[in-house]
Amino acid sequence: KNEVEQSPQNLTAQEGEFITINCSYSVGISALHWLQQHPGGGIVSLFMLSSGKKKHGRLIATINIQEKHSSLHITASHPRDSAVYICAVRSYETGGADGLTFGKGTHLIIQP
Amino acid sequence: KAGVTQTPRYLIKTRGQQVTLSCSPISGHRSVSWYQQTPGQGLQFLFEYFSETQRNKGNFPGRFSGRQFSNSRSEMNVSTLELGDSALYLCASSLVVGPNEKLFFGSGTQLSVL
Numbered sequence: 001k002n003e004v005e006q007s008p009q010n011l012t013a014q015e016g017e018f019i020t021i022n023c024s025y026s027v028g029i030s031a032l033h034w035l036q037q038h039p040g041g042g043i044v045s046l047f048m049l050s051s052g053k054k055k056h057g058r059l060i061a062t063i064n065i066q067e068k069h070s071s072l073h074i075t076a077s078h079p080r081d082s083a084v085y086i087c088a089v090r091s092y093e094t095g096g097a098d099g100l101t102f103g104k105g106t107h108l109i110i111q112p
Numbered sequence: 113k114a115g116v117t118q119t120p121r122y123l124i125k126t127r128g129q130q131v132t133l134s135c136s137p138i139s140g141h142r143s144v145s146w147y148q149q150t151p152g153q154g155l156q157f158l159f160e161y162f163s164e165t166q167r168n169k170g171n172f173p174g175r176f177s178g179r180q181f182s183n184s185r186s187e188m189n190v191s192t193l194e195l196g197d198s199a200l201y202l203c204a205s206s207l208v209v210g211p212n213e214k215l216f217f218g219s220g221t222q223l224s225v226l
Binding site: 031033035042043044045048050086088099100101102103104105 | 145147154155156157158159160168169170202204211212213214215216217219
């Protein structure tokens with residue numbers, strides 16, 4: 001069974017701080033997604049990774065396939081970054097038959 | 113370009129009833145997937161459709177079913193509703209370009225079962 005663990009579950013930081021959210025998974029994957037969910041439910045896809053590193057604005061996502069681990073970093077954090085960040089993986093060990101498996105999310109609050 | 117549209121936005125049903133939720137993907141997207149989100153379980157995968165064929169199915173009972181039409185619009189149906197089916201139901205359409213897949217989520221249907 002594919003398990004996806006995120007840490008921390010909750011994170012409160014001051015504006016301007018460097019933020020790191022971690023995601024570990026237990027099986028081989030074909031892709032890992034980082035999602036952002038604001039209060040009210042809307043989910044936005046931030047990144048899809050299968051290897052290496054991606055950057056978009058102040059967001060950076062990395063993945064280490066051998067260690068089955070990914071990190072999402074936010075530089076110069078801002079109160080508008082406050083949201084739930086969710087990691088999701090697509091396994092290839094079952095031919096992708098499981099669809100996406102999600103972590104429980106990291107609830108991030110950035111205080112001004 | 114219009115986003116992913118889910119209807120209705122809110123729905124209240126009673127136990128034992130059935131419900132049909134609708135999802136219209138972004139124009140040109142042929143893949144649609146459905147998810148259930150609850151405070152206790154978080155996000156869980158329900159189904160995935162591509163070109164009218166179900167590609168994947170999550171670990172949900174047979175009361176949960178879905179389909180996709182030739183115009184890529186999708187519906188999901190839950191029969192014999194239970195209190196535990198109260199949740200936010202989200203659909204996403206996806207665009208695959210080479211090795212990259214980007215998901216676009218709708219705003220969801222908030223289902224309350226009384």
